[in-house]
Amino acid sequence: MPPVDNSLAAPFTRLTADRVREIAAVSFGIEVADLHRLDTERDDTFVLDDLVGRRVLLKVANPTDSFDVIDLSVRVLEYAGRRDEQLPIPKVIPSSDGELLTRVSGMDGESRYARQLTWLPGRIPTLEVLTERQSASRGKWLGRLNAALHDFEHPGSKRYIAWDLAQVGTLRPFLVHVVDSDTRARVAAQLDEYDEVTGPAMRSMRQQVIHNDLNSDNVLVEDADTDSVAGILDFGDVVHSAVVADVGLAMSYVIDVARPEFDPWINPYALANAFHAERPLNDDEWALLPSLVRARLSQRLLLGSWLSATNPENAEYTSRTLESATIALELVHNRDPHEGLRDG
Numbered sequence: 207m208p209p210v211d212n213s214l215a216a217p218f219t220r221l222t223a224d225r226v227r228e229i230a231a232v233s234f235g236i237e238v239a240d241l242h243r244l245d246t247e248r249d250d251t252f253v254l255d256d257l258v259g260r261r262v263l264l265k266v267a268n269p270t271d272s273f274d275v276i277d278l279s280v281r282v283l284e285y286a287g288r289r290d291e292q293l294p295i296p297k298v299i300p301s302s303d304g305e306l307l308t309r310v311s312g313m314d315g316e317s318r319y320a321r322q323l324t325w326l327p328g329r330i331p332t333l334e335v336l337t338e339r340q341s342a343s344r345g346k347w348l349g350r351l352n353a354a355l356h357d358f359e360h361p362g363s364k365r366y367i368a369w370d371l372a373q374v375g376t377l378r379p380f381l382v383h384v385v386d387s388d389t390r391a392r393v394a395a396q397l398d399e400y401d402e403v404t405g406p407a408m409r410s411m412r413q414q415v416i417h418n419d420l421n422s423d424n425v426l427v428e429d430a431d432t433d434s435v436a437g438i439l440d441f442g443d444v445v446h447s448a449v450v451a452d453v454g455l456a457m458s459y460v461i462d463v464a465r466p467e468f469d470p471w472i473n474p475y476a477l478a479n480a481f482h483a484e485r486p487l488n489d490d491e492w493a494l495l496p497s498l499v500r501a502r503l504s505q506r507l508l509l510g511s512w513l514s515a516t517n518p519e520n521a522e523y524t525s526r527t528l529e530s531a532t533i534a535l536e537l538v539h540n541r542d543p544h545e546g547l548r549d550g
Contacts, residue, residue, distance in 0.1 A: 217517065218269050219313040221250045229310050230254055230264060234322050235302045247513075249442070253325065261325040262299065269316045273307070274362030276319045279441040280306050281360055282415065283323075289354035294347060294426070294437045296323040328426030328436030333464040336422075338476045339433035341460040345453070345477035347435050348420050349484025352452055355415050356485075363415045363446040368509055370418065370443075371451040372409060374400050374501050383511035389532050392539045396504040404497040411491055412449045419443040420456035421527075450491040453481050454498025458506070461499075463533040470537040474499060496543055503538070506531040 221229075223241060230236040240255040250266040267276050280298050284306075287295060299322040301308040310320045331340060366373065378397050384390040419440060426437030457474035478495055481487070510528045 218316075221252075221266060221313060225313060226250070226252050226254075226264065226266075229266065229320055233301050233303075233308045233310055233320060234264070234299075236262070236322075263296065263323040263325055265321050265323065266310065266312075267319045267321075269312055269318050271319065272362070273319065274360075275365065276307055276321070278360045278362035278444055280321060282355065282358065282441050282444050285358050286351055286354040290350055293351055293354060294326065294435065295351070295441075296326055296437075296439070298323055326426055326437035326439070328428055329432075331422055331425060331427045331432060333462070335427065335432035336460060336462060336464075336473065337433055338473055340427060340435070341473040341476040342480040343427075343433060343435040344420060344425060344456060344460065345480030345482075346484055347438055348417065348452060348456055348477075349481035351417055351438060352414075352449060352481070353485045355417075358415045360415065363444065365445060367418075367443060367445050369505070370445045370447050371455060371498060371501055371505065372405070372447050374505050375405050377505065377508040380508040380512040383515045384507055385511065386532065389507065389535070392535055393504045393507055395539075396500045396535075399497060400501050400504075404494065404501055407490070407494055408448045408451060408498070411494070412488075413446060414449055415444060415446050416449065416452040417441065417443075418445050418447060418452060418455070420452070421459045449485070450487060450494055451498060453478055453487065453491075454495050455502040456481075457495065458499045458502040458531075458534065461534040461537060463530050463537070466533070466537055470534070470541065471496075471543040475543060496538070500535065500538060503531050503535040507535065 226241060227238045230238050236254055237257045238254050239257050241252050244251045244253060248268045252264045253261065254264050255261050283295055283298055286293055287297060298306050300306055301322065307319045307321055310318055312318045368377065375397065381390055381394060381397075384393055417438070419442070420438065424438065424440040425435055426439065428434045428436045457477050460473040460477055461470045462468055462473055506527055510531065514528070
């Protein structure tokens with residue numbers, strides 16, 4: 207089996223609403239008027255409204271996450287926010303004791319780390335509002351975030367994480383969990399290409415700390431203008447990896463699977479061009495983008511299929527990306543981008 211972090215599939219007892227109210231009151235001084243849970247893969251995340259109408263986000267980490275990993279996500283937000291004050295990212299609000307991270311007890315008495323973040327306005331985009339302009343807006347802000355982090359360092363960033371594109375080659379044993387035979391064959395072909403070309407090329411390119419997870423659930427768009435990105439969320443997959451990986455994986459989430467009659471590369475390259483305007487890519491990085499898009503789609507199918515099979519309690523959440531990733535990979539598997547999609 208690959209050296210996947212077993213905590214990805216490790217079950218844990220989710221916090222109850224009553225326990226969240228206790229944590230909010232004792233550790234953060236919040237008297238909760240209302241709360242609701244957000245669907246997440248491996249932590250507890252709640253939206254809290256207090257008695258005076260203030261809204262915040264409370265995240266309580268997975269019990270298996272180390273201090274370094276959670277501290278990394280906090281320090282990235284602090285650093286990027288200082289370097290570029292216009293970035294639409296949350297701010298970390300200290301606890302009642304002035305700590306950015308505070309230790310709390312879970313439902314089984316286990317130690318967990320909690321943090322409070324500012325609430326960003328906007329809404330999660332849907333396929334119905336996905337456009338070329340929205341894709342470009344995603345690329346613009348991702349490029350600015352990547353530029354802000356170009357010299358950021360943290361001891362927790364150089365870690366193994368299965369969602370790092372540098373680790374796609376380790377996921378081949380999970381092919382057995384990809385049920386559809388045609389999809390499994392496409393993923394196998396992409397793994398071969400990754401092992402022979404994509405992986406070695408990516409590892410030779412510029413490396414830094416990257417966001418590593420600009421999927422559509424981690425983007426907020428403005429209510430009045432869904433082409434404009436209002437927020438970038440979830441810094442839990444931050445890792446030290448290739449700069450170009452940040453672009454390639456983000457491109458995979460803007461393929462228009464709802465309208466397969468359109469060129470599937472239009473939106474991804476709108477994102478890449480906008481990223482390039484903020485954080486220029488070199489020729490070798492540009493050439494690798496199509497392969498990285500396919501690699502990320504394969505990664506989503508491998509990990510999503512494995513997680514659905516091994517952690518059925520959370521299968522509804524982990525499997526919901528499988529349908530779109532299957533369609534997207536079918537659309538781009540043997541279809542290269544048209545010449546001239548790159549601007550400048």
